Amino acid sequence: MVKINENYLKLPGSYLFSTIAKKVNAYIEANPDKKVIRLGIGDVTQPLAPAIIEALHGAVDEMGSAESFHGYAPDLGYAFLRETIANEDYISRGCQIGADEIFVSDGAKSDCGNIQEIFDENCTIAVCDPVYPVYVDSNVMAGRTGVYDEVTGKWSNVIYMPCTAENQFVPELPERTPDLIYLCVPNNPTGTTLTRDQLKVWVDYANKNGAVILYDAAYEAYIAEEDVPHTIYEIEGAKTCAIEFRSFSKNAGFTGVRLGFTVIPKELVRGGTSLHALWARRHGTKFNGAPYIIQKAGMAVYSEEGKAQLKEQVAYYMRNANVIYNGLKEAGCEVYGGVNAPYIWLKVPGGMTSWEFFDLLLEEASVVGTPGSGFGPSGEGYFRLTAFGTYENTVEAIERLKKMPSLRK
Ligand code: MLT
Numbered sequence: 001m002v003k004i005n006e007n008y009l010k011l012p013g014s015y016l017f018s019t020i021a022k023k024v025n026a027y028i029e030a031n032p033d034k035k036v037i038r039l040g041i042g043d044v045t046q047p048l049a050p051a052i053i054e055a056l057h058g059a060v061d062e063m064g065s066a067e068s069f070h071g072y073a074p075d076l077g078y079a080f081l082r083e084t085i086a087n088e089d090y091i092s093r094g095c096q097i098g099a100d101e102i103f104v105s106d107g108a109k110s111d112c113g114n115i116q117e118i119f120d121e122n123c124t125i126a127v128c129d130p131v132y133p134v135y136v137d138s139n140v141m142a143g144r145t146g147v148y149d150e151v152t153g154k155w156s157n158v159i160y161m162p163c164t165a166e167n168q169f170v171p172e173l174p175e176r177t178p179d180l181i182y183l184c185v186p187n188n189p190t191g192t193t194l195t196r197d198q199l200k201v202w203v204d205y206a207n208k209n210g211a212v213i214l215y216d217a218a219y220e221a222y223i224a225e226e227d228v229p230h231t232i233y234e235i236e237g238a239k240t241c242a243i244e245f246r247s248f249s250k251n252a253g254f255t256g257v258r259l260g261f262t263v264i265p266k267e268l269v270r271g272g273t274s275l276h277a278l279w280a281r282r283h284g285t286k287f288n289g290a291p292y293i294i295q296k297a298g299m300a301v302y303s304e305e306g307k308a309q310l311k312e313q314v315a316y317y318m319r320n321a322n323v324i325y326n327g328l329k330e331a332g333c334e335v336y337g338g339v340n341a342p343y344i345w346l347k348v349p350g351g352m353t354s355w356e357f358f359d360l361l362l363e364e365a366s367v368v369g370t371p372g373s374g375f376g377p378s379g380e381g382y383f384r385l386t387a388f389g390t391y392e393n394t395v396e397a398i399e400r401l402k403k404m405p406s407l408r409k
Pocket of ligand 1: 040041042043188
């Protein structure tokens, strides 16, 4: 008799964004005449930049002739892309990361979800609360999180580090020492950041306690302020305690194209074993390499034209962030994020719960957002809006929101 992995049965409900999609579909069915504006999931809306389209076309043509055809990609990535990433994202910022410390993949979500496999099932994880659900859910699947308490919304073996307005969204060092510490900077969902000094506290703590920081830097392209690090390797000591995840989804619109990478420095050793070697073994066994066509598109992200075009794309989304941030302020809301990140985090007005506000926003304004409680217990009473919509829809959504009868009371 086959036995299933019962850890999957412990997962509460469906994945956050699947639940939202179901609710929105039901609303659309019941209200076919309403124009719904989606500012929920952080999916991009702008087309791929011309430099990327040109690279894709060129690579497709190469695949059409025997001389330039490419089969399986090297499992860790093509050297051309790994070298470019090392130079452009790290060496140019003074971080000594080598091309052979970069693992090209099909995106940061898979890597963030899979990385826990190389650690023991008894490792304790610490997460910011609220948090991107993938970090916790992938550890639930691995049987690492203990028992779920429906009342508190917490897992017994997870260390939660509340990030709320009360502590300026800066996680405090936990009382119990974790083995794995997930940090996302700029943060999804709150849109807030850590300064270099604040991140240094975590790097020192991890090194002192033999912990590993799993650092999600998917939103790095949106950093506007000087004292926010673009990579954790800007912090002295990070190479002996941190793994960094990066994505092409948010800086270059690859959500439907799929490309990302993970950095594991060779100095990162735990229990006498190189984590770089373990991940290389895992990647080689379970992954056949991101497609040649897509890695060529990734190269275009670093070309001079690509960089200029993507800078404009990021500015486009940040203009939306500004519209949302200022619009909500004008409406009298308490608002966070939106300065170094494409997410705006607002305090739900009138003492409603996050899901009550979700329903109200959909009902009164036909606007979709993401309830803060979907990201963890400390997200209750907050709500996330994304700046990844079109400019026109964003402006309209905020106009509708400002007119909501329940907000104007
Ligand atoms: C989000 O909305 O939180 C993100 O789009 C999710 C993701 O990047 O997977």
